Amino acid sequence: MARFSNGWHPNTTKGEASSPSYNWAAVVVAVVALVLYLHTLHPGVGPYLDSIEYQITTLVLGVSHPPGYPLYTGLGRLFVALLPWRNAAFRLNLLSAVCSALTVALVQQVTYRLTRSILLSLFGALSLAVAVRFWYQANYAELYPLNGAFVAATTLALLAWMQTRRPALYFLSAGLYALNFGVNAPAVVLLPMWFFAVLVTDHRMLTRPRNLVLTALIVLVAAAQYLYVPLRAFQHPPFCNYCPENWSEVPAFLSGREWWGIAFGVQPRYYLQRWADSGYQLMLQFWPVGVLLGAVGLWNLVRERTRLGVLFLLGLVGEWFFVVTYDVVDWADFMHPLYILFAPLLAVGLGEAWGWLAARTDRWRAPGRVAVLGLFALAMAGLLVATAINNYPLVDQSQRTxxxxxxxxxxxxxxxxxxxxxxxxxxxxxxxxxxxxxxxxxxxxxxxxxxxxxxxxxxxxxxxxxxxxxxxxxxxxxxxxxxxxxxxxxxxxxxxxxxxxxxxxxxxxxxxxxxxxxxxxxxxxxxxxxxxxxxxxxxx
Missing domain, CATH: 3.40.50 (Rossmann fold)
Structure with a gap:
């Protein structure tokens, strides 16, 4: 089958990884996304209870509901305390916009490593940037954007390690993944994805005593962020939701015992309905054509670059299983990591579609071939523009005062x-x-x-x-x-x-x-x- 480019191979050379155009493309999509998000950013307090909770927590350096989210609290506090613009709520909302723009840039990097095409990587990243729910969640204070940045960064580190086998990238992936638990405890569903990457790339990173000890040390250092919860709670800050009063209550708080009944709480007979509803949510983000391209991209990876395909498949299955079984009204909000993992696959599928079309028109006369391929490219670009125009009024919160x-x-x-x-x-x-x-x-x-x-x-x-x-x-x-x-x-x-x-x-x-x-x-x-x-x- 014909390819979009000649470099669709999992190995990455040093030159490719440091290509100026490769890096500038990430800057471009980040700037485009950030400009969009600044135009639609919520200007103040709200719009949801959790948003206000995080705005209060970062304002007074308090403790949020279990398990406390210390990393989000710390980064949010920096934005609230150090930035000079507008009100404190706006500054925390701005953290979401910045994290979402960073996620878009990281997705561009992931997509480029899968496709070796700057155009395809731009398409995948911008498809995520203008996806309606991803864009909407970039506009107000919430955990999803920072969690999404860690999911994208961890995926990029794992992918780069699998392609280069540089040990530093393994340790980077371990650190990023461990730190993410300070933002989103359900990150545990990505553990099979992380372990798979280790086992198929270099299992000695976990079997050699030196590597195992260093990995454990990284995890312990990342876990130390949770010392903030009891140390701050025992100081009786002005805001402390479900606050532990003593050390005996700390394990229940950190383990989120308050939510044990809802995590994986959907009864099995409703799994099929939730699966269908979540599929509908995916189509709302990328349209049916985008979902089809993503499926083609995943199939291509599993078939031709099995390790990479299984890596993404495990990530998608883990996140999807959590969404299907999470017994809350706003379960669809937790699909945020799914969109991040799916966007690169969409670009891979687009490359396959382009290759198929190029092969079918290979013997055509030049004007006809150029016209067909040009119309196809314009259609894909038009889809991005139409999506952005359609979604802008749906996500705009700039007037929510x-x-x-x-x-x-x-x-x-x-x-x-x-x-x-x-x-x-x-x-x-x-x-x-x-x-x-x-x-x-x-x-x-x-x-x-x-x-x-x-x-x-x-x-x-x-x-x-x-x-x-x-x-x-x-x-x-x-x-x-x-x-x-x-x-x-x-x-x-x-x-x-x-x-x-x-x-x-x-x-x-x-x-x-x-x-x-x-x-x-x-x-x-x-x-x-x-x-x-x-x-x-x-x-x-």
């Missing part, structure tokens, strides 16, 4: 020392209360604001920033008290005063009275203010 503006407006009307009741978890107000917490600390707006958490739940931080409901309830009338969600059965006993924006839109409610023991209403404000607000009250 509503939560940040709401929090600023509400805090502007609060008194120092105000308390806020956390709304029930199923409501939008629950997430809004986290945004309020972030803005109050990040912008020094009512910084002594106290969040009163839900009954029966441990708050994600210690006093004075957070209080348990059971501790706060007897003292509610002693402080300015606000609520932001009416869907709360606790409000049946309170008289509420709407807090309005300049245009009359309600931002929240201040509790100005409560039901007395005799069934009447007891004002919590002065008699003069009580008289003035009678016509605006919401009664229990």
């Amino acid at each position: 509503d939560w940040h503006a709401w929090a600023r407006d509400l805090l502007a009307q609060m008194e120092p020392g105000s308390w806020v009741l956390t709304p029930p978890t199923p409501t939008d107000g629950f997430v809004h209360s986290w945004a309020l917490r972030f803005v109050s600390w990040a912008e020094n707006r009512v910084p002594d604001l106290v969040i009163v958490y839900l009954p029966g739940l441990d708050p994600p931080g210690p006093p004075p920033g957070y209080l348990r409901w059971e501790e706060a309830e007897p003292h509610l009338a002693e402080h300015p008290l606000y609520v932001i969600e009416l869907d709360d059965e606790r409000l049946r006993n309170y008289v509420l005063l709407p807090v309005l924006r300049n245009d009359g839109w309600p931002l929240g409610y201040r509790v100005v009275g409560g039901r007395a023991a005799d069934g009447g209403v007891e004002p919590w404000v002065s008699p003069e203010e009580w008289v003035q607000i009678q016509d605006r009250l919401l009664w229990p």
Whole structure:
């Protein structure tokens, strides 16, 4: 079968690896991707609960939910503390954009090593860059982009080691893979892929005592990042979600015991449905033609360069198995590594399609052959452009200032020392209360604001920033008290005063009275203010 180029062989020479055009192509796709992502980047706090959690964690150098994600916290803190632009939430969102652009560059490098074609490597990398979910996740604070950068970097290191057998690349792959556990614990599903690369390339890297000891040392150094969790948690930072109180609780926290029921929790009878749904998600990223090209590319690798084909197959199967069995509503978000591993295969498949078409038109007259091949190339380039144009409005979050503006407006009307009741978890107000917490600390707006958490739940931080409901309830009338969600059965006993924006839109409610023991209403404000607000009250 004809080939896209003459160099489709797994061995890489020193000259090829350091080719200026090879490296500049990575810079080009990274810049293109970063420009796109900066245009669609979320400008502030949000848009999801986990995003706000990470924004708070990096702001106060706290601890996120189990297992704590220390590497993400550390890198995020550097972005928040050192960058001079905009607000702290924007800076952490920017980390996602930078990591995603880096991932695109790394995918270009991986693809070039598979195809030896700069054009094909550009196509594979840009296909990933404009994939709708990958692009969307580049716009806000989350773990996926940094995890994706580590997945791409580990894959590149393994691939380069398999092609060159340079020991330094093996140790680099071990370090990258081990560090990734500080970002994403489910990285364990890539362990078969990593072990396979070792066994088929040079098993002595794990059987020779010296190499084994050095590998173990690398893993231990990477694992040491998790010492941050207990050491910081025991200092009682302002924010510490599911915080371990002592050393006996640390193993459960680090092992993510809180999530044991959902990891691999989908019942087997639903596997087929989840498999079909995940296949649909893959087609949303790369269109059916892209999925077909990726399948052709994987088949070509397995057939002609079996070790490389099995390497990618194990990576895809591991990540896909996790996605199929992960029992959460937002399971599709965890397909992020799948897209990264699939994009190079798409480019390999495109090379095969080009080779097939070139062979079929080899005996044609030059004008006809050039026209057919030119139209094919234009169609592929047009597919990239059309994908970017189609996806831009779907991923654009650059105007999502509503939560940040709401929090600023509400805090502007609060008194120092105000308390806020956390709304029930199923409501939008629950997430809004986290945004309020972030803005109050990040912008020094009512910084002594106290969040009163839900009954029966441990708050994600210690006093004075957070209080348990059971501790706060007897003292509610002693402080300015606000609520932001009416869907709360606790409000049946309170008289509420709407807090309005300049245009009359309600931002929240201040509790100005409560039901007395005799069934009447007891004002919590002065008699003069009580008289003035009678016509605006919401009664229990």
